[in-house]
Amino acid sequence: MVDWSGGNDTGKSPRxxxxxxxxxRLGRAEAPQYLRNRKVAxxxxxxxxxxxxxxxxxxxxxxxxxxxxxxxxxxxxTGKSDPFALWHWLENRIEDSPQNNNRFDLxxxxxxxxxxxxxxxxxxxxxxVDGLPRKKTGYENPFPERRLAEKRAKGAFSCWQLGGTGxxxxxxxxxxxxxxxxxxxxxxxxxxxxxxxxxxxxVEIWPSLMLGAAPAGQIKDAxxxxxxxxxxxxxxxxxxxxxxxxxxxxEGWIFGLGHEDRLRQASAQPPRLTNxxxxxxxxxxxxxxxxxxxxxxxxxxxxxxxxxxxxxAATGRILAEDVVAARSNPPLPNTAVDGYxxxxxxxxxxxxxxxxxxxxxxxxxxxxxxxxxxxxxxTGAALPDGVDTVVLQEDVTVSDxxxxxxxxxxxxxxxxxxxxxxxxxxxxxxxxxxxxPAQAALLAATGVGxxxxxxxxxxxxxxxxxxxxxxGTTAALGQIFxxxxxxxxxxxxxxxxxxxxxxxxxxxxxALAARLEAASKAADLILTxxxxxxGDEDHxxxxxxxxxxxxxxxxxxxxGRPLALGMWSGVPVFGLPGNPVAAMTCALIFGRPAxxxxxxxxxxxxxxxxxPAAFTKHKKHGRTEYLRARxxxxxxxxxxxxxxxxxSGLSWAxxxxxxxHGAAEIVPGTMxxxxxxxxxxx
Numbered sequence: 001m002v003d004w005s006g007g008n009d010t011g012k013s014p015r016x017x018x019x020x021x022x023x024x025r026l027g028r029a030e031a032p033q034y035l036r037n038r039k040v041a042x043x044x045x046x047x048x049x050x051x052x053x054x055x056x057x058x059x060x061x062x063x064x065x066x067x068x069x070x071x072x073x074x075x076x077x078t079g080k081s082d083p084f085a086l087w088h089w090l091e092n093r094i095e096d097s098p099q100n101n102n103r104f105d106l107x108x109x110x111x112x113x114x115x116x117x118x119x120x121x122x123x124x125x126x127x128x129v130d131g132l133p134r135k136k137t138g139y140e141n142p143f144p145e146r147r148l149a150e151k152r153a154k155g156a157f158s159c160w161q162l163g164g165t166g167x168x169x170x171x172x173x174x175x176x177x178x179x180x181x182x183x184x185x186x187x188x189x190x191x192x193x194x195x196x197x198x199x200x201x202x203v204e205i206w207p208s209l210m211l212g213a214a215p216a217g218q219i220k221d222a223x224x225x226x227x228x229x230x231x232x233x234x235x236x237x238x239x240x241x242x243x244x245x246x247x248x249x250x251e252g253w254i255f256g257l258g259h260e261d262r263l264r265q266a267s268a269q270p271p272r273l274t275n276x277x278x279x280x281x282x283x284x285x286x287x288x289x290x291x292x293x294x295x296x297x298x299x300x301x302x303x304x305x306x307x308x309x310x311x312x313a314a315t316g317r318i319l320a321e322d323v324v325a326a327r328s329n330p331p332l333p334n335t336a337v338d339g340y341x342x343x344x345x346x347x348x349x350x351x352x353x354x355x356x357x358x359x360x361x362x363x364x365x366x367x368x369x370x371x372x373x374x375x376x377x378x379t380g381a382a383l384p385d386g387v388d389t390v391v392l393q394e395d396v397t398v399s400d401x402x403x404x405x406x407x408x409x410x411x412x413x414x415x416x417x418x419x420x421x422x423x424x425x426x427x428x429x430x431x432x433x434x435x436x437p438a439q440a441a442l443l444a445a446t447g448v449g450x451x452x453x454x455x456x457x458x459x460x461x462x463x464x465x466x467x468x469x470x471x472g473t474t475a476a477l478g479q480i481f482x483x484x485x486x487x488x489x490x491x492x493x494x495x496x497x498x499x500x501x502x503x504x505x506x507x508x509x510x511a512l513a514a515r516l517e518a519a520s521k522a523a524d525l526i527l528t529x530x531x532x533x534x535g536d537e538d539h540x541x542x543x544x545x546x547x548x549x550x551x552x553x554x555x556x557x558x559x560g561r562p563l564a565l566g567m568w569s570g571v572p573v574f575g576l577p578g579n580p581v582a583a584m585t586c587a588l589i590f591g592r593p594a595x596x597x598x599x600x601x602x603x604x605x606x607x608x609x610x611x612p613a614a615f616t617k618h619k620k621h622g623r624t625e626y627l628r629a630r631x632x633x634x635x636x637x638x639x640x641x642x643x644x645x646x647x648s649g650l651s652w653a654x655x656x657x658x659x660x661h662g663a664a665e666i667v668p669g670t671m672x673x674x675x676x677x678x679x680x681x682x
Contacts (some may be wrong), residue, residue, distance in 0.1 A: 001062040001205060002041070003221040006162075006170025007039040009098035020221040023048065024229035026570045027269060032222040037098040042178050049186050051197050062205035062228060063145050063179065065171035066159045067190065068252035070144035073119070076253040077110065081250050083193055084180070091177040103173045107162055108132035114142045122163040124170075132162075143353040147251040155211060156254070192246040202376055203244075205232070205255045208427035210263035221492035232266040239266075268320075269305040269318055273572055286556045288661050289589065289624040290564075296590065302600040303524050303572070304454045311443045314435045317453035318600045325428040327447035328419035332366065332382040337414045340396050340403050341387035342374040345411035352404045374403050383415060390414040417569045422446050432602040434496065459492040461485055461522035462502040462515060464530040465578060470504070483647060484529040490589055494528070495595055495681050502526075513543055525598055527591065528564075530578030545570075556623035556661065560586045572598065581644040587628050588656070588680050606679040608658065611636050613670045621663040628653035629674060636674045653677075 003020045010018040019035040045061070052059045067083065068074070092291075095102040103515075109118035118141035123134045133139055141160060150156040157517040162169040171476065179202055182188055188200035207224040210231060214220040232255075235243070239262060246253045256263045267323035287295070304616035306320035335341060341360065342353055353374040360367065362380035369375045369386035369586040377383075377390055389411050396405045422428050428446050429439055436454070443451060468482040469475045482504055492499040500523045505512045519526045553563040559582035564575025574591055576583045596604045619625060626641040628649040636657050639649035655676035659666070666672065 001064075001207075001225040001232070002045070003064050003207070003225050004041075004171045004175045005038075006103060006167075006172075006174040008100065011036060014219060014222070016219055016221060018221065020225045021045070021220075021227045022222075022575055023224040024226070024233040027230055027234040029226045029230040029233075032226050034222070036312070038096060038178060039098055042181070045182060046185070049182070049188075049200050049528040053186070058199050060201050060203055060232065061188075062203050062232065062255065063175060064205060064207060065168050065175045066147065066150075066252060066413045067176070067179070067193070067202075067204045068147065068248075068250060069159055069172075070147050070637065071250055072251060073143045076143070076384045078101070083250060083252065084183075084190075087180040087183075089174060089177045090173060091180040094173065094177045096174060101174060102130060103170055104129050104162065105155075106173065107169075115140065119143050119160045120162055120169060122161055122169070124163040130412070141474060149248070149251065149257055153206065153254055153257055155208060156206065170271070191244060191255070192248050196244065203255050204252055209254060209256055209260055210267055227267055231263065231269070233479050234266050236268045253488065265307075272300065273299075273567060273570075274302065277432040286554050286622075288556050290588065290661070292553060292555050292557075293593065297597065297603045298592050299599040300594055302454065303598045304457050304600055306452050306454055306600075308450050308452050310450055310643075311435075311440055311448055314443075314451050314453050315437065315440050317451075317456070318496075319429055319431050319433045319435065320454050320600060321431050321451040322427045323429045323443060323448055323451055323517070324446070325424050325426050325446035328424040329442075329445045330365065330416055330418060331404045333388070333418050334362075334380055334416050335377050335390045335414060336379065336416055337362075337381050337390060337392055339377060339390045339393045339414060340374045340405075341369065341383060341390045343371060343376070343379040343386050343388055344368070344536050345389060346405075346407035346409050347411070348408045349406070350404060351407055352402050354402050355398065360387075388412055388415065404538075432600060434601060439541045454497040454600035456496075457525060457595060458498045458500050459595065460500040460502045460519035461488045461492065462519060462526065462528045463504045464507070464512060464528055465504075466506040468504050468530075484576075484583050487580060488527055488529065488586060489589060490577075491584070491591075491682065492595070495592055497595055516543065516568045516573070520571040524571065525595060526568060526571055526573045527576060528573065528612060529576045529583045555590075557586075558623050558625045558642075560589075563590060579644040580647050581628075581650060584650060585656070588677075592680055606675050608675040608679065610671045611674045612668070613666050613672045614638075615665075615666065616668065617659070617666040619659050619664040619666065621662070624661050625659040625660065627657040629657040631674065631676075632656045635668075636672055655679075 001022055005017060005019045014034040019038065019041045020032050021035060021041065022032040023030045030096055033044060035044055045413050049059060069086065074083055075081045078085040078089045093106055104123055104125050108129040108131040111118060111120055116131040117133070118139050121133050121136055121139050123129050123132045145160070150158065157168050157426045158168050159172050161167040183202065184189060186200045187198055188202050189196045189198040191201060205228060207228050210228055211224055214223040219346050243256050243259050277506065285631065286303070309317065353372065356369055356373050356375050359376035359378065360381040361378045364381060366382045367384040369384050373387065375384060377387070388414065389409060391405050391409055392414065396403050428442055428448065433439060463482045463485045467479050469479050471481045475481060485504065489499040489501055500519070502515055502519045505515045516526065536556055553565055559579065560577055562577060563586060566573045574594065576586050576591070593604045614632070614637045625640065629636045630653050639646065639652055641649065655674055658673045658675060
């Protein structure tokens, strides 16, 4: 995305109203580039396009000025309605250097061809220019004031104004000659005048169509090019094709016009992960569990977009941003009990007070209680003026229109202060919080009706291996039923995500590649089981390696060890071991917190407890071990066999015992860390 300028060189220091550009890929934007003049900008674009063409990549290059003029102007000036004839006409006449250009003189020359009163106006020079008015006084335009696109785009400016607030006229005059040269040099396609069948596409984009105000302290132009480039690069092919399906052969069009809501949704999407996000530091071979978890926590960022939902429908979703209390809770001082309210505390002894008529109940408008009097008040009622203390009804006798009770009682007893729970304007819940029943209650209590939440993380689950068959069918000798897929689908659902069943794939690379491609379009994360090591039939690892986006993490863990992490078409892939016990363990220890982070939640550490062991074990140094376990009589029992093929141990257990990386001698009574499955959300 390029934010253009029709003015002169803007100096060494980055500033507003200069040329800014930014490159983004798959929702990840590079640092915005400050380009001080058009010569620097054209050189930068040339180098960028050459590099992208050499790398075999396609480029959508957005520019923030009109590619055409209102209907009739090109033909009147050049004799042809072809917008490119106008581009070349300007290219042959515009004189441009970093410190000077002839745009005002050329505009005056054009105006004189049409009577000298338009279509251009605003002379920014100190000297007069024949035919170019400084203001619109006496201005006459023989052509339409705006293109059709500008009539439909609220707030868009006319291309005839050469200076002043919002002027784009100078950008067009000084920009189209540059585009003409870039188009010719790179055989670029120009939208919407040509089919976009070339590596370089030049597209008109107006940032204000999708963006609001820039954050405080940031240069607006730099922020806009970054956000536009990032947002457009997140668009799915179908959405991009729909926005580009425009017929405007002479005037051109503004990209995304008519699709503003979709563009704003795209601007709210997070960046995708990079292909090297799982790369291990040089020299790392066997990674301890804690280091592997720290690496994942550091590398992963949310990949789900956001949407606004009513609080009543947001349960189970993750907050995309902090939520500020719209109202204090409680909004007014109120009583915590049924009783009688009055002003001030009372000393020891018997106290008698006249009782005013009526009562204060929850929902009543607060009234006024005269000094020295009391009022009947019910739990939750706002305290009337003149009341700051409540005595329990059980401690009071009532007769002859007055109450009597024994002191002492402190001022403020049995009442709640306004905002005692949450104060209006304070953050009620922070970004990354999953909304449960308690959180929904807090949001409703503080007057919040709608919240911005993350869209559910879609988790595709795929089993690989020629030996697998579907449960309930007939298995031949040498075949086994696919236990991993139903297990992992249910785990994803219980973790709060949206499971996507991608079925089974035999040991066939082409079939696996096709299924991974389908999964990348249907999900935000792909979980595979089997083929995650480095053997001849480990096709998941092989395919990710061929794609240049795979790292085999050899984790010092039992059960498990090989964990293939990579990217497929911009979607992260977790290649789990094929053994069900190892697959479940790795999904719990590594997959669950990774999924939570990708879904927009905070990094989730399972809650463990120190309990005495009811078993004996000699553990060697060098890896963290997870034993299937359950609690009986306050002690941790472990499954009789540590074999990874004993699936029955998973249903026997209600949690895991975690044995640390170092050596350990466990005897009955030794304290061990027990993590119940409930701590993982199961």
